[in-house]
Amino acid sequence: MAKCNPWLIRRLCMIMRQNFAKSCEDKLNDQINMELKACHQYLAMAYHFDRADVSSPGIHGFFLQASIEEREHAEKIMKYMNKRGGSIILSSVPEPVPQFEDTMSALKHALQMEMEVNQHLLDVHALAGKENDPNLCDFIEANFLQEQVDGQKVLADFIRQLERAQTDVGDYLFDKYMISGSMHGNGQQAKKH
Template identity: 85%
Template sequence: MANYCCRLWARQMCMIMRQNFAKSCEQKLNDQINMELKACHQYLAMAFHFDRADVSSPGLHSFLLKASGEEREHAEKIMKYMNKRGGQIVLSAVPEPLPCFQDSLAALKHALQMELEVNQHLLDVHALASKENDPNLCDFIEANFLQEQVDGQKVLADLIRQLERAHDDLGDYLFDKYLINGGMHGGK
């Protein structure tokens, strides 16, 4: 019972500092956290698929591993923000990632689709924050995510186009070497 009272008191203290932070925005941010963690998990699975001996694409492995870390960092940034605003973080189970991909092109197309979905959700969070008259949340989303999302989508689209031009195993191999050397954008 004492433990319950202590938790209740601590939660109440968080609520004291809460100002102009709508429950709908809190829920949408929780959805975003879980979406970022899902992307992190998928990128991690993809990275290690391309690290397998029978696939051996060290450039793509490195690129996807970095993307996984960035998604985790995004989730952590949002969680820190939630704590600052007096929100309650609710993590859900991370769905099992897609197991593997035919080739590098299919993986990059999937990555672009994930980034488009994440970006759309961020735009929805921003729109909701605007509707709820929460300029702090709007600023947080703009300052930390929107431009990075656009830049990341451009990198993926460029990589997809480069790989589409390759067309065969030799081209795939050369593309991977290209990624190891930082690619046209110096990596994602």
């Protein structure tokens, strides 16, 4: 079997590319890498709270679910890039913050991270509008924007509820509520998004 030229194969893949600006492709690659960075950070956070000397199973489960969701976001964008004829470029993932003083500092870190991810999504949307790419605008709106706002609200609520607790017992009860999901009345474990 004859070897195909890799450039030719890539060129054939790009035949379907239409109205997909290089600037949008680059910005989506940045977004993929931000989502993977968040996935990595949430995974580190989850297992910090699973340690025997921390033992917060509710927070562990919350951050573990958040890690899974961030990876799913990256994969969704990668599938979209392939549909549009783009090239996926993954960069190395920075080392996450390894541990946190307490649940409050972890939640605040998570909220800050979510706000940065959300701002980048808004920037992608604005660029897609500038580049006259309604398909990309629709993709961002339909799959990410509302979920980001909802996730930020959940984190802000958790931070406020934990501020009210202000004791080790309060922190313990907060974690118990996280397991049962009773803080939001849904009867399931609380989810980030």
